Structure formats: structure tokens, C-alpha cells
Amino acid sequence: MKASFKKAIAAAAAAVTALCGMAVGVGAAAADDSTPPHYTEYASTASGKLTVNAPNGTTGHTLTAYLVAAYNKDYAAYTDTDSAVTSGTAKAGNLNIDTFRYVVHDSDETAIENALTTAGVTAEASGSQTAAEEGLKSLTGVSATSPYGYDVNTNTASAQERKFADALAALLNDTDTTKKWTPSISKDLTLGQENTLTPEGLYLVIDTYKQDDDKVANSTQSVPMLVGTTFATLTVTDENDPNKNLGVGTIDMKNTTAPITKQVVGKDGTTPNNHPSYNIGDTVFFQLTTTIPDFTGYASDPTLKSATTRLFNIVDTFQDGSFEAQKVESVTDKTAVDKTTNQPLALNPGTDYDVTGESTNTLTVDLKRLVNGAAGAQTGWKAGDEIVVIVSATLAKGATTTDSPNVDAADKTGADPQGNYNKVELNYSNNPSDNSKMNNVPGPTVNVYSFNLNLNKVGPDGKSPVSGAGFTVKTGETTYKFTKQTDSATGKVTYVVDNVSGTTDQVLSGEDGTISIKGLDAGTYTVEETKVPSGYFSGARPTFTVTIADTSYQNDKTNNAPKGTADGAGDDWLTGLTYTTFTPDFFNLVTQDNADKDGFTVKNVKSVTQLPKTGAAGIAFFSFIGLALIAAAAFFAIRARKAAKIA
Structure with a gap:
């Protein structure tokens, strides 16, 4: 019944x-x-x-x-x-x-x-x-x-x-x-x-x-x-x-959507980096995440040659001049399981996906092989599977560097002019009667940062520029190397961090007495004067530390990338940056131009008498004078004895 x-x-x-x-x-x-x-x-x-x-x-x-x-x-x-x-x-x-x-x-x-x-x-x-x-x-x-x-x-x-x-x-x-x-x-x-x-x-x-x-x-x-x-x-x-x-x-309604997210991550490809600062020359890792659309009702073409070929690709765009050596590290179906390893299913280039544009500003990961069932492609996928792509790139010498955060922007989202952006978009077929028609879905734009350090070399009067003074910059036991760049229009020299192929580890003050260094990660650096210009006292070469601290970032809460245990996805705008000297130089020849700001003035003196008369330098000065007087007294005592013997 x-x-x-x-x-x-x-x-x-x-x-x-x-x-x-x-x-x-x-x-x-x-x-x-x-x-x-x-x-x-x-x-x-x-x-x-x-x-x-x-x-x-x-x-x-x-x-x-x-x-x-x-x-x-x-x-x-x-x-x-x-x-x-x-x-x-x-x-x-x-x-x-x-x-x-x-x-x-x-x-x-x-x-x-x-x-x-x-x-x-x-x-x-x-x-x-x-x-x-x-x-x-x-x-x-x-x-x-x-x-x-x-x-x-x-x-x-x-x-x-x-x-x-x-x-x-x-x-x-x-x-x-x-x-x-x-x-x-x-x-x-x-x-x-x-x-x-x-x-x-x-x-x-x-x-x-x-x-x-x-x-x-x-x-x-x-x-x-x-x-x-x-x-x-x-x-x-x-x-x-x-x-x-x-x-x-x-x-x-019987339609479907597919998201696209992006975030800056650590070397493990998973952990969000919520303090995304780097040295120029460092490798930056990005995680791109999407899901396979529901292609039920769509024709497919395993040969990838006809109009019935399903379209499904991710386009990653890098800020022009800021990155180099862009490449895909891995592509994984995080939902499917490899029956051999019992791990998320690793997808393979050439059979599951193709990559174009490596080492360019437009990197494309095309997954049409997978979703069309091309020869050799994995078959264990299904609609809704999470696809994770790890992309890496090197922060290039042309990257934007900063010494101040962009605190005035109302919405801390998208491309930050003070940083270096990377954005992503997803394309996939959206019409079951015409696979060539597709959605273009924009994803998040993330930023990474690198910082400046500026020195100003002056004479005893604290004003006159001193050229030709040389310094090294170290962090821990590592002495940084640099590539020298000269502005063709102004003649201004900038030293760019280049620990791979840099030709010098010494930065020199120019005719105007300044030294411009770009491309430093947040951290503590030891700055040591290693070359004293001719005519200046070489017995007082300052060594001091500078700490560049990216003290705060504002997270873009609209980014839905996987967060794990982090407070937010790896999508953050720099909002706080300080420069401090925890270890001033022994001779008190270094002063910070503005508290917590970039810019340090380093004085050269021509004689010991021009050293500061207070503090450690003062003690050193009087110790030097005392030693000189003792030496002089000893000299005259010896002469007196010799004279007495002759007499």
C-alpha cells in the first residue's frame, strides 16, 4: 500500500x-x-x-x-x-x-x-x-x-x-x-x-x-x-x-561557486606569517587555496583540444620589479587521500596541471588536465576538494622598502604602497552549455615588507658632511653583503642587501655624508665603522646596534585563508615600525636623529681632544690624557737621568 x-x-x-x-x-x-x-x-x-x-x-x-x-x-x-x-x-x-x-x-x-x-x-x-x-x-x-x-x-x-x-x-x-x-x-x-x-x-x-x-x-x-x-x-x-x-x-538553484584565497606563510607552507618582513634576497612563500567547482553537467575533453574542455586555473600576479625567481613549489588535493602514503594527494606537473610564467610577474597554475581527466591525471578527486598551491618568490633588488608604516590608509586591505604586493585570481567554466565562458574571481592581495637604514656621517662640528667613511652591518655572526646602486639622474648611491651575489660588505658615505641601506628584515643589527677617512682620528671608530622592530600589523579579517591556530590569515598591513639603539657606541659619537625613527648621525673627529668630555668617551679622553702625561713624565725622567750621568 x-x-x-x-x-x-x-x-x-x-x-x-x-x-x-x-x-x-x-x-x-x-x-x-x-x-x-x-x-x-x-x-x-x-x-x-x-x-x-x-x-x-x-x-x-x-x-x-x-x-x-x-x-x-x-x-x-x-x-x-x-x-x-x-x-x-x-x-x-x-x-x-x-x-x-x-x-x-x-x-x-x-x-x-x-x-x-x-x-x-x-x-x-x-x-x-x-x-x-x-x-x-x-x-x-x-x-x-x-x-x-x-x-x-x-x-x-x-x-x-x-x-x-x-x-x-x-x-x-x-x-x-x-x-x-x-x-x-x-x-x-x-x-x-x-x-x-x-x-x-x-x-x-x-x-x-x-x-x-x-x-x-x-x-x-x-x-x-x-x-x-x-x-x-x-x-x-x-x-x-x-x-x-x-x-x-x-x-x-543548481549552480556552484569556487573560492580563492591567498596568504603569506612560513617555509612549511602552512603557518600564516603575520609579521611579513624580509631581507631583500629572502625567499617568500605564499599559500593559494581554492576548491574544485562542481562540473556536474559540463562536458569534458581529455585531449584538451576542443571547445568542451573545462577551464580551471589560478593566476598569481606579483608586483612588477619586487619579485624574481617565482615558481610553484607544490600542488596538493588536501581532501583526497593518497592510498599509498595515506597523505593528502600530491598532484603532479605535466599530468595533473601545467605551470606557465615561472620567473615572471604572472604565474599560472592550470588544472584543466585534472578536471578533464587527461591521460595520466589523478582520478580520485571530486567536486569541493580543497586544492592548495604553494608558490615561492625571491624578494628582488627592485622591491619597495620603507622606514615608516602606512598608518593613514582607512582600509588596511589590498596593495599597500609601502609594501610589495602579490595578488591572485581564479578562472573556471561557468556555463554548462559553453565551457569557454568562465568566471574571473579575484582573491586577496597580500603584502610583504623590507626596511631602510640611513646613516649620516659628519665632522667634529656635527654638520659638515664626511665622505669615504666605511661601515659594516652584521646580525649575529653574519656580515651582510651589498650591491651598490647609483641613481643616474641624481648620482645618489644606495646599498641594497645582496647576501648571495653582493660585491662588498662595506658601505661608504657619499659626498653628502649619507649612507642609504635598503632591504633589511626586522631585527637587531651591529653597525661598525671600519674605514676612517684620511685626516680623521682612527682611534675612535664607533660600533653600535640598531633594532628595527615591526611592532604592529593590522590583519585583513576579510581574508578567509586557512588560519590554523593563528589569529588571522597571513594578510597583514604594517602599522607600527620603530628604530632604537640599545647599545650606543663607546665614544658617544652616534646620535639618533628622531626618537624611534630611522636616521642615525655618526660623527668623526680629527683628534682625541675633540671626543666628548662626558660619559665613557670622557673617561677615555682623560685616561688618554693621563696616559700621555705619564708617558711624558717618564720620558723627561729618563732624559734627566741621562743628563745627570753625563754631568
């Missing part, structure tokens, strides 16, 4: 909602002025309701509903006295399937019959019901293993309803005018709201998707959806729970 009831509900559901996941709604219709007698006699003129929800967003989507068949005007609900109710095979108030039928408008008859034939449904007219009306009742729905009515990750229609919906949708745009379907009734729908449709009935809903010019949309076009409105005079409820509406007249 339950089986016959389920059969009745299934038949009703074919009129009410698409079992294969092809859903959408419709609205009020504009019927032909010359409505055929058959349609007039049997079709309902009442209105039904249809709500199309869009869990993956409404931006860019326009839905139009086309009437396939009206419900009949005299359908009825079971009553308490009906035998099906008294026998327990039906519930009072539910649709009496024996009173229900579809009514097809004469102008839609041929197109519906052709689509039914394509779907493998053959039916004959019976009594007052046409072949198209009989065929619609026999459509079968989708199983749990065939989403949207397709085999998983294919465009192979496995349900008759899916085949019918696709075939009927194709007839809307058929170039053969003898086959083209011109629906009798159509109406645009409002997503996420209840639409009133007249007549109540079964509709084909078509989604037209266009990405906005500002590239903020991230969605695919829905597959064609076959769905019924609510019934005007009754509801269809669960056989075991009369209070549970089976959802007739409500459906989720």
Missing part, C-alpha cells in the same frame, strides 16, 4: 518539483489570444507559488520560467471517506493522484514530444490526454548518486527528467525554425522571493548568467531546471508526517 502511495506522490512531484535537481520558478503568463479548446477545457487558471533560493549567490543571475504544462483545473485532495485513506495508502488532504493530470498547450505540444523522445520516453495519447501529457507523467527522477540528474562530474544525463529538461532547453535556441520552441507562456523570476505564477503547473526555468564588470560575482550558470508550482488548493505532505510539507514550489 505504501508503494502505491509513493508512486502517486512521485507522479505528483513530477508536476511539482524536479526530482533530478533541475529547479526554478515562474510567474504570471501571457497566454495566446486564441487559446486552444483542449487547453481551455482542462487547464487550471488558478495561480501557484514558486520560490527559487540561491544559496550560492544571486549576483549576475537572471531566471526565466517557461510553462511546460498547466495542472488540470479539477484535481482534488483525498477525503476521509476515500478508500485509499480508509485503507491506509493515502492521507486525507493530500493530492488524489487519480484526479491529477497535466495539460499541455497546443503550441507547446511538438517541442515537448520531441524532448520526451530525446529523453527516451515514448507515450501515446489516451482518452482526452495527448501523447505529451501522458509522457510527462512517466518521467522518472534522479537517484541520490546522480546530482542534478547527471552522473557525478559528467554531463551524462542519467535521469529522464534531466534528459528532458536539457533537450527542451536546447529547443529554445534551435537554429532550425521547424524545431525551435516558442513557449506559450514565460515570465522572469525574482530569486529568493515567492513568485506567483499563472497558471499553476510545471515549468522549465532557465538561468542566464553574466558576471558583473567589477568581477565580484563568483558563481556558475545553473543547469536547466524542471519544477512545479504549489497547488492552489492543497499541499503535498510527507506520508508519515502530515505536518511536513514536501517542499513543492520551493527549490535551490
Whole structure:
């Protein structure tokens, strides 16, 4: 008895909602002025309701509903006295399937019959019901293993309803005018709201998707959806729970989205770096994360040569001049498991993906081999799998360096002029009827930083510039190397950190007495004067420490990259930077120009008498004088003894 009831509900559901996941709604219709007698006699003129929800967003989507068949005007609900109710095979108030039928408008008859034939449904007219009306009742729905009515990750229609919906949708745009379907009734729908449709009935809903010019949309076009409105005079409820509406007249749009995120990470490729400062020449690691879109309903081409090739690629863009040696370190399907290693599935270049643009500012990771099932590609993936790409790049000599944070920017997101940015975007097919059409989804822009150190060499008066003074810069036991850059227009010399191929470890003051160093990571450095210019006292060469501290960053909380145990993703703007000297030089010849700011003045003296007279330098000065006096006294004592002996 339950089986016959389920059969009745299934038949009703074919009129009410698409079992294969092809859903959408419709609205009020504009019927032909010359409505055929058959349609007039049997079709309902009442209105039904249809709500199309869009869990993956409404931006860019326009839905139009086309009437396939009206419900009949005299359908009825079971009553308490009906035998099906008294026998327990039906519930009072539910649709009496024996009173229900579809009514097809004469102008839609041929197109519906052709689509039914394509779907493998053959039916004959019976009594007052046409072949198209009989065929619609026999459509079968989708199983749990065939989403949207397709085999998983294919465009192979496995349900008759899916085949019918696709075939009927194709007839809307058929170039053969003898086959083209011109629906009798159509109406645009409002997503996420209840639409009133007249007549109540079964509709084909078509989604037209266009990405906005500002590239903020991230969605695919829905597959064609076959769905019924609510019934005007009754509801269809669960056989075991009369209070549970089976959802007739409500459906989720069958589209999908794919996110793209990016963050700065440590060498492990996982841990967010929330203090992203580096030496020029350091390797910076970035983590890119996306998910495989649901390509169910999309054709594929393992040869990657035809228009049916699915598109799925990530484009990573680096700030011009700031990076070099860009490359892909790894690509991993973090959701799938390698059966051999029991670890996340590592994807392989040349078989699962291709990389173009290494060592350039535009690096592309193309995953079409994977999602099209190319020869040798992994087969264990599925829609929704998390794809993680680790990219590395070297901070180049042309990188932007700073000695002050950008505290004035209202929104600490996007590219920071004080830093060096790296941004990402995702491209993937978004139209199941045309794989060449694709979404361009912008992802986060992240920044990394490097810092300046400026010295000013002056004479005893504290003003006159001293040229030719040499210094080394060390951190721990490592002495930094530099490449000398000269501005062709101004002649200004800058020393850029280059610990790999730098030609000097000594920086020299220019004619104006200044030394400009760029490309330092946050940290503590020992600065030592190693060359005293001719004419200056070499016995007082200062050594002092400078600590560059990136004291604060503001995290971009809009970045949804995986955070792990970190407070935020590796996407941070520099908001605090200080320069301090914890160990001043022994001779008190070094002063900081402004507290906590970059800029240190180093004085040279021409004689010991010009050393400061206070502090350690003063002690040194008087010690020197004392030693000199003792030496002089000893000298004269010796001379006196010699003179006495001669006498």
C-alpha cells in the first residue's frame, strides 16, 4: 500500500518539483489570444507559488520560467471517506493522484514530444490526454548518486527528467525554425522571493548568467531546471508526517561557486606569517587555496583540444620589479587521500596541471588536465576538494622598502604602497552549455615588507658632511653583503642587501655624508665603522646596534585563508615600525636623529681632544690624557737621568 502511495506522490512531484535537481520558478503568463479548446477545457487558471533560493549567490543571475504544462483545473485532495485513506495508502488532504493530470498547450505540444523522445520516453495519447501529457507523467527522477540528474562530474544525463529538461532547453535556441520552441507562456523570476505564477503547473526555468564588470560575482550558470508550482488548493505532505510539507514550489538553484584565497606563510607552507618582513634576497612563500567547482553537467575533453574542455586555473600576479625567481613549489588535493602514503594527494606537473610564467610577474597554475581527466591525471578527486598551491618568490633588488608604516590608509586591505604586493585570481567554466565562458574571481592581495637604514656621517662640528667613511652591518655572526646602486639622474648611491651575489660588505658615505641601506628584515643589527677617512682620528671608530622592530600589523579579517591556530590569515598591513639603539657606541659619537625613527648621525673627529668630555668617551679622553702625561713624565725622567750621568 505504501508503494502505491509513493508512486502517486512521485507522479505528483513530477508536476511539482524536479526530482533530478533541475529547479526554478515562474510567474504570471501571457497566454495566446486564441487559446486552444483542449487547453481551455482542462487547464487550471488558478495561480501557484514558486520560490527559487540561491544559496550560492544571486549576483549576475537572471531566471526565466517557461510553462511546460498547466495542472488540470479539477484535481482534488483525498477525503476521509476515500478508500485509499480508509485503507491506509493515502492521507486525507493530500493530492488524489487519480484526479491529477497535466495539460499541455497546443503550441507547446511538438517541442515537448520531441524532448520526451530525446529523453527516451515514448507515450501515446489516451482518452482526452495527448501523447505529451501522458509522457510527462512517466518521467522518472534522479537517484541520490546522480546530482542534478547527471552522473557525478559528467554531463551524462542519467535521469529522464534531466534528459528532458536539457533537450527542451536546447529547443529554445534551435537554429532550425521547424524545431525551435516558442513557449506559450514565460515570465522572469525574482530569486529568493515567492513568485506567483499563472497558471499553476510545471515549468522549465532557465538561468542566464553574466558576471558583473567589477568581477565580484563568483558563481556558475545553473543547469536547466524542471519544477512545479504549489497547488492552489492543497499541499503535498510527507506520508508519515502530515505536518511536513514536501517542499513543492520551493527549490535551490543548481549552480556552484569556487573560492580563492591567498596568504603569506612560513617555509612549511602552512603557518600564516603575520609579521611579513624580509631581507631583500629572502625567499617568500605564499599559500593559494581554492576548491574544485562542481562540473556536474559540463562536458569534458581529455585531449584538451576542443571547445568542451573545462577551464580551471589560478593566476598569481606579483608586483612588477619586487619579485624574481617565482615558481610553484607544490600542488596538493588536501581532501583526497593518497592510498599509498595515506597523505593528502600530491598532484603532479605535466599530468595533473601545467605551470606557465615561472620567473615572471604572472604565474599560472592550470588544472584543466585534472578536471578533464587527461591521460595520466589523478582520478580520485571530486567536486569541493580543497586544492592548495604553494608558490615561492625571491624578494628582488627592485622591491619597495620603507622606514615608516602606512598608518593613514582607512582600509588596511589590498596593495599597500609601502609594501610589495602579490595578488591572485581564479578562472573556471561557468556555463554548462559553453565551457569557454568562465568566471574571473579575484582573491586577496597580500603584502610583504623590507626596511631602510640611513646613516649620516659628519665632522667634529656635527654638520659638515664626511665622505669615504666605511661601515659594516652584521646580525649575529653574519656580515651582510651589498650591491651598490647609483641613481643616474641624481648620482645618489644606495646599498641594497645582496647576501648571495653582493660585491662588498662595506658601505661608504657619499659626498653628502649619507649612507642609504635598503632591504633589511626586522631585527637587531651591529653597525661598525671600519674605514676612517684620511685626516680623521682612527682611534675612535664607533660600533653600535640598531633594532628595527615591526611592532604592529593590522590583519585583513576579510581574508578567509586557512588560519590554523593563528589569529588571522597571513594578510597583514604594517602599522607600527620603530628604530632604537640599545647599545650606543663607546665614544658617544652616534646620535639618533628622531626618537624611534630611522636616521642615525655618526660623527668623526680629527683628534682625541675633540671626543666628548662626558660619559665613557670622557673617561677615555682623560685616561688618554693621563696616559700621555705619564708617558711624558717618564720620558723627561729618563732624559734627566741621562743628563745627570753625563754631568
